[in-house]
Amino acid sequence: MLKSYSLRHERGDELLPLLKAYRDAVNRVLEELWNNIEWEKRKVKGGKRQWRLLPKYKVDIHSGEYKKELRDSLLQEWPYAAHWVDSVIKTAYSILKSWRKNYVKGDRRRRRPTAKRLFARAKQTLIRLEGEKLRVTVKPGEHVYLDLSKRYFPLPGEVSSAGLGEPIITPEKVHLPVHYGDGNQGGNPSVAWDFNLLSLDGYSPETGWVRIDTKKLASAHISSF
Structure with missing residues (x-):
């Protein structure tokens, strides 16, 4: 079971440059698409x-080749951790998919959608739960710590980063998805999966990390519209 909670933080000034760069990069991808x-x-x-x-x-915007070229172009002048670029691309694709769905229904105009609010979706590879703090990697070797000690919700019994989804971070709040064990699983260990461009990475406290190579799948062309 997945539940999402919102919690205020006091690291807005430190995160603001990243959030602005993230928004600009999302709009750059939207313009490209x-x-x-x-x-x-x-x-x-x-x-x-x-x-x-x-x-x-x-x-074919869903082909591995197209996404790789898009990722490489964004990384050329990107000063932050590379995995933020993966999140940027995922967010932009999601925004455009939502726009198209609403446009077809007649609820949107024929106008390019843009990201206006400051936010960033942090991949699991960019976060780490350390006691009562959530460590967010901004740049390689540079981190911002969000205090979770004043939360009003419980964390999973086995406290680890694998119990968290992808947080949405704004200048004032962190929206934190938390995975809770399902009593209907019959005691089977759960695995949190993260799908990247070239691999499928899973983590379980019982088995550790599991990586499945998806390079061949990434080269497959998938039609879009």
Whole structure:
């Protein structure tokens, strides 16, 4: 079972440069993806002489090759830990997917979505639970610690980073997803999985780290729209 909690922190000044860079990078990816959209004219079902323009990608944005080129371009001038770039790409793809879904339903205009709020989604590889503090890696060897001692919610019995999801960090709060054991699992050990571009990484307190190589899958082309 996964529950999400919000907790205020006092590290906004230290995190602000990262959050601004994260937002700018998300918008850069959104612009890149938007520029690869072409508009296809389709007839509206049930309508007489009514047509709509629907988005279609000119390239396969889900291919491993495309994502690698996108990641490499973002890393060229990126001063923070590289895994933040992976999160940026994931966030931008999610925003555009949500926009398309709402656009098709008629709830959005034909206008590129943009990220305005300051936030960042921290991958599990960027966080570590150390007692009552959440360590967030900003740069290699540089960390910010968020105090969790005043929380109003319990942490998993076996306190470890594997019990946490991907926190959403804003200048004032951390929105922390927490995994709690499901009594219906019959005592079987649980594994927290993190899907990256080239590997599937799992962690369990009982078995430790497990890595599955997905390089061949990353090269497969998946159609988008």
